[in-house]
Each structure stands twice: as C-alpha cells, then as structure tokens.
Amino acid sequence: MRIPILKLHNYLLISIQIELDDQTAIQFQEDLLHKIHETGATGVVIDLTSVDVIDSFIAKVLGDVVSMSNLMGAKVVLTGIQPAVAMTLIDLGIHLKDVPTALNLEQGLIKLRQTLEE
Amino acid sequence: MNSQSCVNIEKEWDIVSARQLGRNLARKLGFGTVDQARIATAISELARNIYLYAGSGEIYFDIVEDHPKKGIRIRAIDQGQGIEDIGKVMKDGYSTSGGLGAGLPGVKRLMDEFHISSVPGAGTEVEVVKWLR
Ligand SMILES: Nc1ncnc2c1ncn2[C@@H]1O[C@H](COP(=O)(O)OP(=O)(O)OP(=O)(O)O)[C@@H](O)[C@H]1O
Numbered sequence: 001m002r003i004p005i006l007k008l009h010n011y012l013l014i015s016i017q018i019e020l021d022d023q024t025a026i027q028f029q030e031d032l033l034h035k036i037h038e039t040g041a042t043g044v045v046i047d048l049t050s051v052d053v054i055d056s057f058i059a060k061v062l063g064d065v066v067s068m069s070n071l072m073g074a075k076v077v078l079t080g081i082q083p084a085v086a087m088t089l090i091d092l093g094i095h096l097k098d099v100p101t102a103l104n105l106e107q108g109l110i111k112l113r114q115t116l117e118e
Numbered sequence: 119m120n121s122q123s124c125v126n127i128e129k130e131w132d133i134v135s136a137r138q139l140g141r142n143l144a145r146k147l148g149f150g151t152v153d154q155a156r157i158a159t160a161i162s163e164l165a166r167n168i169y170l171y172a173g174s175g176e177i178y179f180d181i182v183e184d185h186p187k188k189g190i191r192i193r194a195i196d197q198g199q200g201i202e203d204i205g206k207v208m209k210d211g212y213s214t215s216g217g218l219g220a221g222l223p224g225v226k227r228l229m230d231e232f233h234i235s236s237v238p239g240a241g242t243e244v245e246v247v248k249w250l251r
C-alpha cells in the first residue's frame with residue numbers, strides 16, 4: 001500500500017489514513033524523498049490525526065524522514081498527533097525533540113510559512 | 119471472551135494483526151483510549167521483536183482476574199536465538215539491529231506487569247499485564 005503525497009504550491013501534504021505497517025512506512029520514506037527531489041518542495045506537512053499507534057519503529061522512520069528531508073533542504077512539520085499516541089511515545093522514551101510539530105494541518109502550514117520566511 | 123486468543127507471528131503484517139486484535143480485546147474489556155494505545159503499542163513492540171530476532175513465534179491474549187482486579191495478559195513466545203544478557207536489553211537505547219532500543223524498556227513502562235525469561239539458543243518469553251482501572 002502507498003501513502004498519497006499531494007503537492008500544494010511549494011509544499012507537500014501527506015495525511016496518513018491507513019494502518020502503518022513497517023513496509024508501508026519505509027516505502028513512504030522513500031517516496032517522500034523522491035517527491036521532494038522531483039518537485040523542489042521546501043516544506044512538508046505530515047498529518048498523523050488518523051494514526052492510533054506509533055511504536056518505536058514507526059517513530060524512528062518518522063524521525064529519520066524529518067532529518068533526511070532537512071538534509072535535502074525541506075522543512076517537515078508533523079501535525080495532529082493524538083493525545084494517546086503522545087503519551088505512549090513518552091512511555092517509550094521517545095521525545096521527538098528536534099522534530100517540529102503542530103496541533104493540526106492548518107497550524108502546521110502556518111508554522112512552515114513562518115520557519116521558511118525567517 | 120474468556121477463551122484465549124493467539125496470533126502467529128511469521129510475516130510483517132502479523133505485527134499489525136496482533137496489535138489490532140489486542141486493541142479490540144482491550145476496548146471490549148473497557149480500557150480507555152490511552153490504555154488501548156499503550157496495549158497496542160506494547161504488542162507491536164513484542165511482535166516485531168519476535169519477527170526480527172526469532173523469525174517466528176506466537177502472541178497469546180487472555181483475560182486475567184485477581185479479584186477485584188481484571189486485566190489483559192499478553193504473552194509473546196518464540197523459539198529463537200534467545201537473549202544472553204537480559205540486563206543489557208532492558209536498557210534504553212540498546213539495540214543489535216540499529217533500532218532505537220526503546221522496545222523492551224518501553225513495554226515495561228507501558229504495562230503494569232512485565233516478566234521476561236530467555237534461554238540462549240532456545241527462545242524467549244515475555245509476559246505482560248495491564249490492569250483495568
Ligand atoms: N524475542 C527476542 N529474541 C532474541 N533477542 C531479542 C528478542 N527481543 C529483543 N531481543 C534483543 O534485545 C534487543 C533490545 O530489544 P528492544 O525491542 O528493546 O530494541 P530494538 O528491537 O533493538 O529496537 P526498537 O524496538 O526500539 O525498534 C534487540 O536489539 C535484540 O538484540
């Protein structure tokens with residue numbers, strides 16, 4: 001299964017609406033990096049509103065995709081992390097400290113615009 | 119729902135099936151959304167460890183009662199390579215696969231009870247319980 005990546009001006013928007021198995025997560029990582037390269041996008045929002053489990057593997061993939069995108073010159077914001085997911089991540093000892101986050105997609109876009117204009 | 123359920127872990131997708139089954143059981147038992155997420159995440163970690171390090175194994179689910187307490191018990195059992203040094207693998211950040219090393223210590227924090235036993239060369243068994251509050 002593949003996660004659709006939408007382009008909006010200079011941004012890429014992703015809303016993860018399916019159950020994330022390992023293969024899908026890795027495929028998404030690859031697809032996103034190619035899409036950034038292809039489109040020259042400067043910002044990416046990954047919306048996690050519908051994701052109800054983020055375990056250590058998926059957290060690693062998400063953290064890595066943020067660092068990899070940064071290396072390529074695109075800023076990534078994660079949005080919509082559910083309260084229950086935030087709590088389990090902390091129990092796992094995963095703080096995603098260097099990862100920009102926002103409450104929802106709209107706030108994510110605002111945050112991107114601010115960071116990119118700085 | 120008093121009978122025991124089991125998911126065989128053989129392929130990657132079984133990790134997803136196991137955590138979905140566990141979450142449904144937890145919901146039916148009356149766990150709230152946060153505990154459901156904790157239980158599903160713990161199962162995901164245990165199932166992935168079986169898949170990655172043992173190749174295959176089973177995850178058993180059942181309901182435990184310790185009057186007046188009620189909870190869900192999950193047992194992850196494999197006949198894989200086993201673990202030499204349990205103390206080491208329970209440390210945050212220890213991984214032999216380039217992972218975050220968050221799995222086992224994380225599962226211990228996510229659940230109320232945690233027991234691990236392992237025989238090098240013979241296999242590993244992890245048993246965890248979450249009590250209903
Ligand atoms: N069922 C098992 N059989 C054999 N070795 C295991 C098993 N489960 C865990 N281990 C060993 O314990 C180590 C720590 O496991 P843990 O789940 O904490 O971290 P990880 O799997 O390496 O990374 P993460 O879970 O964060 O992705 C593993 O790297 C592995 O060497």
Ligand SMILES: [Mg+2]
Nearest residue numbers: 163167221222
């Ligand atoms: Mg693990």
